[in-house]
Amino acid sequence: MKNVIVASNLQKHYGDFHALKxxxxxxxxxxxxxxxxxxxxxxxxxxxxxYGLSTVEEGSLTxxxxxxxxxxxxxxxxxxxxxxEDNLDPDLPVLENLEVYAGLFGVSRREARESSLxxxxxxxxxxxxxxxxDTLSGGQKRRLIIARALLNQxxxxxxxxxxxxxxxQGRHLVWQKLRALKSEGVTLILTTHYxxxxxxxxxxxxxxxxxxxxxxxTPVELVCAHVxxxxxxxxxxxxxxxxxxxxxxxxxxxxxxxxxxxxxxxANDGKALxxxxxxxxxxxxxxxxxxxxxxxxxLKLTGRGTEP
Amino acid sequence: xxxxxxxxKRHWRVFVRTWRHNLMYNVAEPLLxxxxxxxxxxxxxxxxxxxxxLQFLAPGMVALSAMYSATFECTYGTxxxxxxxxxxxxxxxxxxxxxxxxxxxxxxxxxKSVLFGTVILVVVALLGQIPSPIALLIPLFLFLPGALFxxxxxxxxxxxxxxxxxxxxxxxxxxxxxxxxxxxxxxSTLPGWVQQLNWLNPLFHSVEVCRALSAGHPSSRLWFHVFxxxxxxxxxxxxxLRFMRKRLIS
Numbered sequence: 198m199k200n201v202i203v204a205s206n207l208q209k210h211y212g213d214f215h216a217l218k219x220x221x222x223x224x225x226x227x228x229x230x231x232x233x234x235x236x237x238x239x240x241x242x243x244x245x246x247x248y249g250l251s252t253v254e255e256g257s258l259t260x261x262x263x264x265x266x267x268x269x270x271x272x273x274x275x276x277x278x279x280x281x282e283d284n285l286d287p288d289l290p291v292l293e294n295l296e297v298y299a300g301l302f303g304v305s306r307r308e309a310r311e312s313s314l315x316x317x318x319x320x321x322x323x324x325x326x327x328x329x330x331d332t333l334s335g336g337q338k339r340r341l342i343i344a345r346a347l348l349n350q351x352x353x354x355x356x357x358x359x360x361x362x363x364x365x366q367g368r369h370l371v372w373q374k375l376r377a378l379k380s381e382g383v384t385l386i387l388t389t390h391y392x393x394x395x396x397x398x399x400x401x402x403x404x405x406x407x408x409x410x411x412x413x414x415t416p417v418e419l420v421c422a423h424v425x426x427x428x429x430x431x432x433x434x435x436x437x438x439x440x441x442x443x444x445x446x447x448x449x450x451x452x453x454x455x456x457x458x459x460x461x462x463x464a465n466d467g468k469a470l471x472x473x474x475x476x477x478x479x480x481x482x483x484x485x486x487x488x489x490x491x492x493x494x495x496l497k498l499t500g501r502g503t504e505p
Numbered sequence: 506x507x508x509x510x511x512x513x514k515r516h517w518r519v520f521v522r523t524w525r526h527n528l529m530y531n532v533a534e535p536l537l538x539x540x541x542x543x544x545x546x547x548x549x550x551x552x553x554x555x556x557x558x559l560q561f562l563a564p565g566m567v568a569l570s571a572m573y574s575a576t577f578e579c580t581y582g583t584x585x586x587x588x589x590x591x592x593x594x595x596x597x598x599x600x601x602x603x604x605x606x607x608x609x610x611x612x613x614x615x616x617k618s619v620l621f622g623t624v625i626l627v628v629v630a631l632l633g634q635i636p637s638p639i640a641l642l643i644p645l646f647l648f649l650p651g652a653l654f655x656x657x658x659x660x661x662x663x664x665x666x667x668x669x670x671x672x673x674x675x676x677x678x679x680x681x682x683x684x685x686x687x688x689x690x691x692x693s694t695l696p697g698w699v700q701q702l703n704w705l706n707p708l709f710h711s712v713e714v715c716r717a718l719s720a721g722h723p724s725s726r727l728w729f730h731v732f733x734x735x736x737x738x739x740x741x742x743x744x745x746l747r748f749m750r751k752r753l754i755s
Contacts, residue, residue, distance in 0.1 A: 271600070273599060273601075276598075284590065284594055288592070293518055297514065297515045300515070301511050301600060303507070303511060
């Protein structure tokens, strides 16, 4: 399949801070590609390089088969950008925010109005046409920014934390819209802090940490590759957990992971482990058994969880 | 350039929504100066260079309004769009360059400068303080100082990081321009070294030209002022682009 973006060994310094230390990935046409990582992992820097707010310092970046150091307007013509920050234009009401942005793409006033109205209705904001941007809720603002990013019918949509701050309904609405776009063949690049979001939307993803790519794959591949299939979360203070628990889990064929002040026990046979923990002196009412998810992979790889 | 025009269309839409308030503060201030100085000092001063004091003062107010309009749009206005509203970053994600954005700011500042300078010109003309029809050339001339004050303001705004620093610009740059620029008294009354420094004062050149056109005394000397303004403009033009690029592109 054709690659839309190829990044190889991208590097970036901000003063003394080494923001990207050699980031490589390739994004295929029509897929949803995720960038996961903590704040400061290098996700936004990578995104800004793609949409032209940051220069490529070292390494190479190819977008639509064009080698770039700073993304030129011809390429930005084919991109849609949902930045992390809310940068709607507070000097203009909702509809004009979109019309002005559509105008940047050189379309006529009439076309700008038509596409703006279409996108307002696509994102469920018809009733807000004449509202001031300041009166919108956080979720409505986010939806308006997504509407703005879609005005030029982009081939590649860049979403930097598109659902941060949204309520569950708002988040599901955005997910549905993004799936609809993907089914139309739009390539999506997404950063998020929500592992559930990544698992729901992304075909493939990378986990970034301190300017490096730690791993790459589909959500299912990553879970299989990095953690055992089930996990028991122990929700009682660490000092009430018997000291030899790590040893016992290991003998059972499992793994443990300390996450902040809690302990996670992993095993492929979750039910068998569940039966055991009572014997090991752990009250089941303060434990919780579930399937392992991308979140477990993330915690394990990015070091917020530590293996004892 | 077409990119800059598309950016300017954004500013135009905002202007259409806000021009009434703009008119208020861009026009009221010069007229207040005119009234206070005209009535107050005008009672003491009989004639300057063959003009009544009000006739002497009126073209200065045109130049002052033009300077203020460009300056406030391209300091506080640009700063808000850059740091608080992030409007410029939003525009830059579209198919434009930093140069388009900077040109858009400069064109908007210049437009407001010419417009509000002309509004004052119309008002003082209606008050009968503009003796010569040659004053019709003033709006055309105002493009030059308008662009220059916009360039200065965007360059300074791009160079600073804190909105408090804009006060330094207003107090230490714009205030001396207007206190020593020969608006309220002929510069010939100033000490020699201040007169020399005034060659660096764009408002001084602007006032000289506006006053001569208003009085109907165009002379080849005016080309010299125009030439100095043009020289400053060309010399400073790279600065706003350089500073704003640093702010917008990491």
